[in-house]
Amino acid sequence: MFTTERYIERRKKLLQMMAGETALILGERLVPRNYAANTFSFRQSSHFLYLVGLNLPDMALLLQDGQYTLFGEEPSMDDIVWTGPLPSLAELGQTVGLDKVKPLSELPAILRKSQNNLHxxxxxxxxxxxxxxxxxxxxxxxxxxxxxxxxxxxLVDLRVIKDDAEIKEMQAAHKISVEAYNAMAMAIAPGKSEYDILAVLNGIMAKHAAEHSFSPIVSVHGEVMHNITYKNSLKEGQLLLIDSGAESKECYASDITRTFPVSGKFTAKQKEIYDIVHRAQTKAINTVAVGVENLTVHLAASLEIAKGLTELGLMKGNPEEAVKAGAHALFLPHGIGHMLGLDVHDMEDLGDLVGYPEGEPRSSQFGLNCLRLKRELAAGWTLTIEPGIYFIPELIKMWEGEKRHADFINYAKLHDYLDFGGIRLEDDILVTDKGPVIIGGQMPIASQAVEEWMQGKIKAN
Amino acid sequence: MFTTERYIERRKKLLQMMAGETALILGERLVPRNYAANTFSFRQSSHFLYLVGLNLPDMALLLQDGQYTLFGEEPSMDDIVWTGPLPSLAELGQTVGLDKVKPLSELPAILRKSQNNLHxxxxxxxxxxxxxxxxxxxxxxxxxxxxxxxxxxxLVDLRVIKDDAEIKEMQAAHKISVEAYNAMAMAIAPGKSEYDILAVLNGIMAKHAAEHSFSPIVSVHGEVMHNITYKNSLKEGQLLLIDSGAESKECYASDITRTFPVSGKFTAKQKEIYDIVHRAQTKAINTVAVGVENLTVHLAASLEIAKGLTELGLMKGNPEEAVKAGAHALFLPHGIGHMLGLDVHDMEDLGDLVGYPEGEPRSSQFGLNCLRLKRELAAGWTLTIEPGIYFIPELIKMWEGEKRHADFINYAKLHDYLDFGGIRLEDDILVTDKGPVIIGGQMPIASQAVEEWMQGKIKAN
Known part of the structure; x- marks a missing residue:
């Protein structure tokens, strides 16, 4: 846990922002999987973690009359028999600087009494x-x-800027990912299955007592954006896309993507596409700066992709115009990245408040409609940069059938790429006044470096 | 998946039982973890799996006018981009013998129209x-x-008796557990952590594409009934209790417990207690028979434990009377086992319908109140047998303070056992007309066999 002072400080800031108001920060409960007593692993509310730090179910923080009260249950003998010795509610409160505690049973009446101005x-x-x-x-x-x-x-204003202790947590999460990617890079080989590689990842997560920050993607079908099945075997000549992240002790996330050649060496065709994605990622990271809109970062990467694909003959015409029209989104149907923190898509539970200026709707253009973060970047923000190029057969066929963006896309040549798959490269970035910093340092990413990584010649550290 | 015919057969039986009624079997949805798009891994409703077999979210089966209809969503292009190519609803239905399909959007109106007699x-x-x-x-x-x-x-009447295909699934789940316990038995050593052992388990689960059937217990504090933290390191002289299970492809569960000496050899004191638990487990399994109440099985194990602890001088007086009074529950505060199947506590979502005669409440006696299965056993039932002896310091102190069952418990001698921990031994049993069968065969369980297992001299298979 962070120091008691840090939690007190965070709550003090919230109190100033909500002066005179009654505000409830409700923790999470255990979620049944098959029945009430068989639950998913507990995940505390990130907001509650940020302000209180107690990673236990059935708790609430109430701000009222300028004071905070922690609500929870006193452990019963049944709790002790089934889940082990537990501190009292007062002891729990003290560890995070909350002196006022009350039993949860008193919360409903208090809430109902104040419900006309309850936040x-x-x-x-x-x-x-x-x-x-x-x-x-x-x-x-x-x-x-x-x-x-x-x-x-x-909450957005508080949580969006990460302090040093939070950056340390994100570095700790990154460190687990480093160990996992080092092990996975060495484990990938023809004849193994996606599950075999997932097994390597899961073993390292367990060793570090870490939860996945999201369901990992370990897939030879990288062209499927969120493929969380793992049943394919790895074949010579395929690409394996791994997008995974860990949660640190305080539940801060890492989120890293690398794409590997199953055989240990990219084919010439794969390398051409890979290098475009790598250039787009480098370009995007270098575009990150205080005061720059993240839309600009997205468009910089998009342009790099359009240029590269135009050089290859898969796109045609003017790349700037292609990006403006959204033609490149056939290959990059998602956004360049998202806020990162206690949630892997930080504060996405609050909708677009974190990613867009208040009241501004998302673009309706295909691809841009999936851009989760558009706002002007500020120092202390942490976000992902994750461009990709995907060949999605169903989407290509649909667009070709509609002759969509036929001025910019060379559908005839695309037929050779229908079984290509997809490539994505992702790192986690801290925005500083001096420019972007890759959190935890960058793991091998250039195509040749990835090949050497798989051979054990180099390691991420 | 099971054969189409099997699903048709199961639904035919339900139709007969619910003749003339309207009945809804609702599937599950994805459950958000941090926010809507970051979910826990999907777990389908066991009832839906039993009758339909489709392991996908947002589906429903409706029985009306003697006919079944499958409700679901047609995959959109967004679904294809994000989660890959998907069959149509009609194709899905056909794989499990459901010819009538309708879009989910039509379900609410149909339900509301029939809600006065909707089951x-x-x-x-x-x-x-x-x-x-x-x-x-x-x-x-x-x-x-x-x-x-x-x-x-x-549903209880249908699901409680397992057919051959279901037993095969449970054997498949057991086989994954065998591999996991073989690996864990060899991995346990002083200086490692509970998480290191969990890492071995998780790696094997991932390799087999299997989910845990419940949050595994890997704990040096076996005396805590449901301890799912893993932060302790393993020390010479400690016991490590591992209670874990796998889900087969069709989501049938295994559920196995073994207790290991961290150093590879039980101390004399540990062996005394271990051997009592082993005798109690053997006794309980041998008591299992068609027509026998599971309460009888529970009491047979309880008596064995009371006898053993009386011989050791930790209990005193007449063991039969001690069990009748419930004094032994200080050491065995839970029931002897539970129904096993598609859920690890099979059909516990339906309350005590599966475990108790209709309308019969549970005993209020401490210990017996946690007996999940009391009913008379029948051929084709599958259940766990899992006695244990636990030394729970807080509970011992509470009972001693109250002088509870002081005629049967030698509290003075118990003071030497406050840091003993706990031992549980669990196997999965199929009830047959010829007697009990241990599903998948019994892994090493005698104290000496466990030691040899840890040394790699023998293996479970």
């Missing part, structure tokens, strides 16, 4: 929505729509 | 409860209480 965050999970709905005696729909934009905005 | 199962998870609540336009509380006991009872 709470949008519950994104069923268990929490039902909990709040029961406490407030309001329908889930009313509760879901009645959340406080002011409180959500305050 | 549905109790939703145990927030997302499903909210889904049903929204479709029926009823409050979550109304929906939760309005489930159909008739339908729940029908």
């Amino acid at each position: 709470y965050l949008p519950p994104f999970q069923g268990e929490q929505l039902l909990w709040l709905s029961a406490m407030l005696e309001k329908s889930p729909a009313e509760v879901a729509s009645g959340y406080s934009k002011k409180l959500a905005k305050a | 549905y199962l109790p939703p145990f998870q927030g997302e499903q409860l909210l889904w049903l609540s929204a479709m029926l336009e009823k409050s979550p509380a109304e929906v939760a209480s309005g489930y159909s006991k008739k339908l729940a009872k029908a």
